[in-house]
Amino acid sequence: MSRLARHRARPVEASGPRGYRSGRRRAVLVLTLLAMAATLGVRTFDLQFRDDERILAWARDHRLQESAVMGVRGDILDRSGEPLATSVEWSAVYADPSVVGDPAAAAGALVPLLDGEAATLAEKMSAPGRFVYLERQVPPEQAAAVRDLGLPGVATVPELHRKYPLGDFAAEIVGSVSTDHRGISGIEMLHDEVLAARNGSELREMYPGGRSVPGGVSESVRAIDGADLRLTIDGVLQFEAARILAAQVRETDAAGGVIIVARPATGEILAMSTAGRDESGEVITGAENKAITWAFEPGSAIKGLTFSAVLDAGLATPATTISVPDRLVLYDAEFTDYTPHPVLDYSVRDIVVESSNVGTIMWGERLGAAALENYLRRFGLGARSGLGLYGESAGLLPALSKWSGTSLATISIGQGVSLTPLQLLQAFNTIANDGVYVPARIVADFTTADGAVTSSGTAIEPRRVISSAAATHMRRILSEAVASGTGQRAAVDGYEVAGKTGTARKPHPDGGYEDAAGNYRYVATFVGFLPASAPELSLIVVIDEPTATIFGGSAAGPAFAELAEIALRRLKVPPPAPRAPQPVQVATGGSDANG
Numbered sequence: 001m002s003r004l005a006r007h008r009a010r011p012v013e014a015s016g017p018r019g020y021r022s023g024r025r026r027a028v029l030v031l032t033l034l035a036m037a038a039t040l041g042v043r044t045f046d047l048q049f050r051d052d053e054r055i056l057a058w059a060r061d062h063r064l065q066e067s068a069v070m071g072v073r074g075d076i077l078d079r080s081g082e083p084l085a086t087s088v089e090w091s092a093v094y095a096d097p098s099v100v101g102d103p104a105a106a107a108g109a110l111v112p113l114l115d116g117e118a119a120t121l122a123e124k125m126s127a128p129g130r131f132v133y134l135e136r137q138v139p140p141e142q143a144a145a146v147r148d149l150g151l152p153g154v155a156t157v158p159e160l161h162r163k164y165p166l167g168d169f170a171a172e173i174v175g176s177v178s179t180d181h182r183g184i185s186g187i188e189m190l191h192d193e194v195l196a197a198r199n200g201s202e203l204r205e206m207y208p209g210g211r212s213v214p215g216g217v218s219e220s221v222r223a224i225d226g227a228d229l230r231l232t233i234d235g236v237l238q239f240e241a242a243r244i245l246a247a248q249v250r251e252t253d254a255a256g257g258v259i260i261v262a263r264p265a266t267g268e269i270l271a272m273s274t275a276g277r278d279e280s281g282e283v284i285t286g287a288e289n290k291a292i293t294w295a296f297e298p299g300s301a302i303k304g305l306t307f308s309a310v311l312d313a314g315l316a317t318p319a320t321t322i323s324v325p326d327r328l329v330l331y332d333a334e335f336t337d338y339t340p341h342p343v344l345d346y347s348v349r350d351i352v353v354e355s356s357n358v359g360t361i362m363w364g365e366r367l368g369a370a371a372l373e374n375y376l377r378r379f380g381l382g383a384r385s386g387l388g389l390y391g392e393s394a395g396l397l398p399a400l401s402k403w404s405g406t407s408l409a410t411i412s413i414g415q416g417v418s419l420t421p422l423q424l425l426q427a428f429n430t431i432a433n434d435g436v437y438v439p440a441r442i443v444a445d446f447t448t449a450d451g452a453v454t455s456s457g458t459a460i461e462p463r464r465v466i467s468s469a470a471a472t473h474m475r476r477i478l479s480e481a482v483a484s485g486t487g488q489r490a491a492v493d494g495y496e497v498a499g500k501t502g503t504a505r506k507p508h509p510d511g512g513y514e515d516a517a518g519n520y521r522y523v524a525t526f527v528g529f530l531p532a533s534a535p536e537l538s539l540i541v542v543i544d545e546p547t548a549t550i551f552g553g554s555a556a557g558p559a560f561a562e563l564a565e566i567a568l569r570r571l572k573v574p575p576p577a578p579r580a581p582q583p584v585q586v587a588t589g590g591s592d593a594n595g
Contacts, residue, residue, distance in 0.1 A: 010351050028415065045071075047479070070160060071130030071197025076174055076188070078235035079270075079444060083165055084174050085188065089183070090161035091143035093134040099153030100125045106151050110134065112517070113145050125153070133413025136179050137161050162188075170276050172231060172289035173442070180564040186289070190388055191229055194446055198224040225449040232268035232444050237261055240337040240566050241271035245541070246283045248559040249275045252524075252546035256283075258291045258421045259559065261567055263434035263442070264529055264538045269442045272422075292385065292392040295418040296542065300355045300486075301525045302414035302551070305427055307352055308474045309375035310363050312435075312466035318349045318473050326360040331405040335361055335413075352477045353485035355501065357413050364412030372412060377425040378465045380493060381419050385440045386460040395419040411537050414504055425540040430526050431478070432498075432535035435471035438462045479532040482516045488559035490526050498535075499528020499560070501552030506545070521545050524555035529575040530564060537567050 029572060076085035077532015099108055107121035113122065114135045124132045134403050136159065138146070143156045162177045164170070183192035200223030245259040254274035274286035310316055324346040325337040337356050351359035364372060377383070382397035384468075397416045398407065409414040422440060430437045439440055439460035446454045466474075478498035481487045486501040502525035505513040524546050529538035541556040541563075548556050567573075 014170045020120050025275060028194045069202055069220075069223045070158065071176070071199050071223035072160065072199050072225045073162070074228045076195070077228060078233050078238070079231065079268075080234070081230065082232065082235045083163075084141040084170050084233065084235060084435050085162060085164050087160045088163050089158055089390055090140065091138045091156040092136045092159045093138055093143065093146050093154070093156050095134055095155075095373040096130050096153040097125050097127055097132060098130055101152055102560045106154060106411065109145065109149055110154070113142060113149075114138075128246065131374045133404055166239060166333040168234075168285040168287075169239050169273070170233070171209075171285065171483055173231070173272055185287075186389070187231070187484035189390060191443070195226045195229060196370055197226040200224070227449065228445070228447045230444045230569030231370060232266075232270065232442055233272070234261075234270045237271040237563075237567055237570055238273065240434035242275070242285050244559050244563050245273050245275045246285065248543060248556075249283050249540070250278075250298075251548065251558075253548045254555070256286065256290070256544035257541065257543045257556075257559075258294065259542075259563065260421055260425050261290050261430065261563065262425060262538045262541050264429040264535050265438065267426075267429070267438040268444075269274055269440060270537075271563075272442075284371055284556045287392070289389065291421045291584050292387065294544075295393045295420055295505045296523050297397040297415055297418050297425055297507065298355075298525060299414040299502035299523070299552070301424060301500045301527055302417070303352055303360050303410070304431065304474065304478060304500045304527075305376060305381075306360055306367075306372065306412045307348060307477070308362055308379075308431060308466050309347065309372060310367050311473050312375070313367060313371060313469035315366055316348050316363070318477055319347050320358070321345045321347045321350075322362060324351070324362065326358060326363060328358045328409075330361075330409050332364070333406045333409070335409060349477050350482060352500070354483045355481075355486050360413050361409045364408055367412075369403055369408045372408065373397070373403075375465070376411075376417070378463070379430060380429070380437060381417065385420075385422050386427060387422070387440050387442055391441070393420050395423055414502060421540050421542050424525070425538055426529055428499075428529060428540075429538050430465050430473050431471050432538055433471070434468040435466040436462050437465050453571075475532050475535075478528065482528065486551075486553045487526060487528065487557060489553050490528060490560040490564075492530060492561050494567070495530045495564075495568065496532040496576065497528055497530045497561075497564070499526055501526055501557070503550060503552045522550040524550060524552045526552050526556035526560045528560065530568075531573070533576055536571065536573045537564065539564055539567070546563065553555055 012442045039434055055266055067338060073087045075083050078084055103122040103125035107118040107123055111118045116135070121134060124134060129453065134154070134265055137158070146154065147156055153483045160181055164174060173186055175188035176184055177188050178184050180432040183195065185188035203219040220368060241259045245257050249257050256274070259271070259273050260269065261271040265469055272289065272291045274290040275283055278284050316415065322345070324342050325343045326341045327334060335357055337358050346356060346362070351363070376397055384392045384394050407416055426437070426440055439462065441456070443456040445456055461478060475498050478500055479496050480498045481500050487499050490499055491497055504523045506521040506523055522545065524543045525539040525540070529535040539560050541559045543555045546555040
């Protein structure tokens with residue numbers, strides 16, 4: 001073998017430096033693998049024990065789709081089940097700004113269909129985020145027009161809209177809701193917890209294409225609809241009451257008015273409406289329920305309560321007479337009847353029928369301040385009715401300790417005391433109910449989504465105020481006040497009406513009753529019930545600041561008669577059998593002869 005061949009075949013021995021480098025590489029590799037294993041272990045631990053919620057959230061976003069299931073707010077119904085407030089499906093228009101390609105162009109296309117300006121819509125669609133409302137509460141046809149545009153990133157989502165079939169004619173009772181269907185006024189607010197629905201949800205596992213995964217995750221929470229609430233209100237009478245009141249306010253050139261229809265025996269409110277004037281002077285149905293919020297001086301209408309107390313206290317019978325002059329001076333005040341007259345022997349019946357101020361004050365003094373105040377409080381003056389509606393006034397009946405020397409005289413004829421239209425009607429209902437005060441009711445019952453019906457109770461128990469005999473006497477006297485006295489324009493053909501007029505000066509905000517020019521403003525009232533012998537209906541009409549005529553009989557009486565006729569037909573109340581004629585003793589020269 002040649003030297004060259006032997007040299008090539010000789011094995012090469014590993015040198016020191018090269019072996020060291022090979023071992024170091026192996027060590028680095030091992031350490032790297034150990035580090036990777038440790039990192040993987042830590043990451044695995046984090047995923048399993050620390051980041052599980054985040055991972056689940058990511059999975060939910062990418063594989064699980066959750067959608068809301070709307071619960072429906074309960075309806076508000078009238079006494080016959082007709083809706084006064086109900087929910088219908090409308091839509092909300094929204095945008096995903098990250099998808100909207102050209103906000104300005106999209107806004108230009110949407111402006112003809114939505115409220116607002118193009119610049120505002122474009123600004124919303126340019127905002128950061130994935131969701132922004134463009135408009136809430138959009139009707140179906142408008143929402144369909146938006147969808148037909150096919151704008152990228154613009155879509156609609158269903159939402160409920162509250163609808164009021166009677167519109168403004170029942171607004172002051174039913175109230176309203178916010179955009180999110182929460183009650184903000186009236187019955188909607190008072191019983192929001194009962195009417196409100198609870199939304200549900202559905203959770204489903206989805207493929208990326210939008211199809212459900214068979215056998216995948218599927219969870220649902222059932223939506224619970226709100227309970228329906230049935231009122232004692234009659235929708236037809238509510239509409240007619242609002243119409244008649246508005247017409248009477250126009251006829252008398254008044255500032256406004258209130259009208260209420262009720263059933264005395266049960267305290268049920270059948271209709272309750274307020275009218276006022278807007279800034280342009282047009283008569284409108286008021287959003288404020290002044291039947292319970294407005295406290296006014298009732299004037300002569302309170303005489304029905306004063307003499308109920310006199311009769312109940314046993315001080316007189318309807319035929320008991322006293323000598324009544326046409327004026328009376330007490331301390332520094334002079335009280336007069338409307339028409340001057342000589343001293344007359346007036347019976348209790350005469351004083352009420354002719355609405356004599358002087359005669360009423362004289363009997364009030366015999367009754368005494370303490371007894372008068374006690375009776376008026378028992379009739380419900382100075383206390384809320386118990387309906388529970390927000391904003392109800394208790395009126396003002398001063399405590400006996402705060403009465404002045406003339407308070408007995410003024411309060412007995414309806415001055416220096418204020419009450420709401422509902423309080424006055426409730427007091428007359430007591431006379432109609434044989435002397436028993438029955439609390440007012442406006443909610444009949446609730447019906448839950450599963451059909452369970454719960455009757456609406458009242459926290460106020462009926463109570464006796466005057467004797468049955470005193471109430472019977474008073475009903476006959478009040479029927480004569482309509483048949484031959486100041487309330488003749490409230491008469492209803494075929495039915496005996498019992499009631500009382502009231503013509504009261506309005507207190508001036510600066511004190512007294514006169515303004516700077518020496519003028520007075522008035523409130524005209526008629527309150528009563530029918531048929532007088534067996535009352536089925538009661539009504540009150542209050543006209544605020546009438547000018548064409550100021551008297552209760554002529555300003556409020558005609559509206560009473562018109563609505564009473566409609567209510568009698570609506571409730572199918574037959575005329576009573578003729579009653580044997582009663583002797584009528586009427587004198588002349590009373591205080592409210594033009595009533």
